[in-house]
Amino acid sequence: MNQIHAVSVFCGSSSGNEGIFETSARRLGEFLAKNNITLIYGGAKVGLMGAVADGAILSGGNVVGVIPDFIRNKEIAHEGITELIIVKSMHERKTIMYEKSDGAIILPGGFGTMDEMFELLTWGQLGLHTKPIGILNIDGYYNDLLKFIDHMVVKNLLRVSNREMLLVSDNIDDLYSKMAEYEAPTRAKWISKEQV
16 A cells, blocks of 8 residues: 555646536545645646645645746735745646655646646656556546547557556545555566567
């Protein structure tokens, strides 16, 4: 079992057009707080980022935000959290969030969320970390992306063991259980015809 004391949550600074996204983000924050898991997130008080932070705060949780200085005002930094870390770049934000957490959960989001998720997956694929990465697939938001990732496997551009690094569930408790039981792949990333 993995010891999970802190989780990075990557998600949109917008709420989207489905109320279930915001409701689920808030519930995730509540879940983390009630299980004494520190929330590490992007530092904003708006959108799904604000919802997950508010859920954790209102449940007495520990919340650490990491936000680049140049978008601090655009994303409206959350001043009601436990700690707000100001950084110089998006890359520094991702690095600090990764270093401070024992795993990551991905909620609905746009290009920024995709960038964050795929960079973490790439680092894991290269053996730079063994932390679990999970998608909370709210209302099937990630269904089409998951189909495309399976297509990568079919076309032999992604190893099955690396596909299995991405844990998926539409249920918070189930996703957390998968993350707690996660074992990182031990095979090298590169695929040869002999390894297929």
